Amino acid sequence: MFDEDQLDVPYLFRSYEEMPAIEQKALQMAHEHGGHVLDVGAGAGSHSLYLQDKVSVTAIDISPLGQKVMVERGVRDARCINVYDFRLEGSFDTILLLMNGTGIIGNMMNISYFFSRMRTLLAHGGQILVDSSDLKYLYDGDESEWNFEERNTYYGQLDYQLQYKDVKGDRFDWLFLDFNTLRLVAAANGFKCEKIMDGPHYDYLARLALK
DSSP: OOOGGGOSOGGGGOOGGGSOHHHHHHHHHHHHHOSEEEEETOTTOHHHHHHTTTSEEEEEESOHHHHHHHHHHTOSSEEEOOTTOTTOOOOEEEEEETTTGGGGGOSGGGHHHHHHHHHHHEEEEEEEEEEEEOGGGGGTTOHHHHOHHHHTSOTTEEEEOOEETTEEOOOEEEEOOOHHHHHHHHHHTTEEEEEEEEOSSSEEEEEEEEO
16 A cells, blocks of 8 residues: 655645635535546546545546555546547546646647547536636736747647656646637537636636537
């Protein structure tokens, strides 16, 4: 068994009370909506652990270690699989994409594919609860720095590389979407988008549903 005290990432093992208000609100909405929840990028499984005694939950993460931690913590349905892997099947009443959940889109070129995949997984009357941040604040108000039409890229599209001590992972694309952009691309792909709440750090929670 793993020892949580030996890990340098205690935020992964948060209780409901320790989570940001945005995450608490998303979990409340998933509980109230009922049915079957898909927790995407579940990490150490804190969201799934809170929900699984209230609704049916499937937790997925691409990390084998993440799956191992979830199983050992008591997540009953924890799978090591990518949300884009078509071996993942089901009809989910809520799809959770939390902790900057738009990141799994990767880049702006993947948006249509992302919404197409969500459509195959979402049950009739289902909802997607996603959070993200508007990174515009990083550019100190200089709009010339974040005008993606001039730069031919979107200011929230980042190139990420994770490092733990001396171990570096592969570089990957990660997408932070401001709410207005999310609303526009959702509408273009047949989804309604409403903002549920703002967070304290230029972040927000949104609800998506098929039109």
